[in-house]
Amino acid sequence: GENVEQHPSTLSVQEGDSAVIKCTYSDSASNYFPWYKQELGKRPQLIIDIRSNVGEKKDQRIAVTLNKTAKHFSLHITETQPEDSAVYFCAAIYYNQGGKLIFGQGTELSVKP
Amino acid sequence: DAGVIQSPRHEVTEMGQEVTLRCKPISGHNSLFWYRQTMMRGLELLIYFNNNVPIDDSGMPEDRFSAKMPNASFSTLKIQPSEPRDSAVYFCASSLDGSGNTGELFFGEGSRLTVL
Numbered sequence: 001g002e003n004v005e006q007h008p009s010t011l012s013v014q015e016g017d018s019a020v021i022k023c024t025y026s027d028s029a030s031n032y033f034p035w036y037k038q039e040l041g042k043r044p045q046l047i048i049d050i051r052s053n054v055g056e057k058k059d060q061r062i063a064v065t066l067n068k069t070a071k072h073f074s075l076h077i078t079e080t081q082p083e084d085s086a087v088y089f090c091a092a093i094y095y096n097q098g099g100k101l102i103f104g105q106g107t108e109l110s111v112k113p
Numbered sequence: 114d115a116g117v118i119q120s121p122r123h124e125v126t127e128m129g130q131e132v133t134l135r136c137k138p139i140s141g142h143n144s145l146f147w148y149r150q151t152m153m154r155g156l157e158l159l160i161y162f163n164n165n166v167p168i169d170d171s172g173m174p175e176d177r178f179s180a181k182m183p184n185a186s187f188s189t190l191k192i193q194p195s196e197p198r199d200s201a202v203y204f205c206a207s208s209l210d211g212s213g214n215t216g217e218l219f220f221g222e223g224s225r226l227t228v229l
Binding site for chain 1: 146148155156158161168169204217218220221222223
């Protein structure tokens with residue numbers, strides 16, 4: 001079926017620590033994997049994405065890794081700050097009927113000062 | 114560009130009433146998506162359009178839900194009749210790419226629907 005599994009559902013870290021969120025997908029044809037951040041009461045916004053031709057991408061304190069063989073990808077946030085507190089969604093594109101973005105269930109990240 | 118514009122931002126209605134949510138995508142974007150967000154089910158894709166044509170409506174929960182995109186700058190999501198379990202935040206999003214979705218989704222601010 002079309003689903004993206006995301007873990008953990010909640011994550012609490014101390015400021016300065018690292019946070020890792022993991023996702024798995026089922027469509028072996030998927031080739032695009034974005035991550036969205038949603039602050040409380042706001043809209044989801046893209047923070048980083050990766051395509052299947054690379055295994056890792058980094059942008060300052062955030063990085064995403066992709067293992068196409070195992071069909072899983074992860075978000076890594078280093079040196080976390082209180083403003084990183086939000087819900088993070090992973091997503092994968094499913095190529096049934098032209099392609100659509102399916103989101104994971106979300107991870108609520110709390111960074112304690 | 115003002116981004117994706119949704120209206121209304123908040124809607125409170127009574128069970129059985131018709132609800133119409135509206136969306137104006139970013140100018141030049143040719144894909145439009147309607148998502149529903151709830152605590153229990155997360156972000157669910159209801160339907161998406163490419164060049165104003167509905168491509169996949171398999172996420173529409175039942176016949177009470179319908180969506181239209183009469184032109185490139187306007188879409189509606191209608192619920193008739195509404196039920197309490199339809200209470201959720203409904204997001205509209207648009208993207209620049211063509212068929213398939215490998216580009217950034219730009220979300221509107223959402224329409225929070227409460228059905229009493």
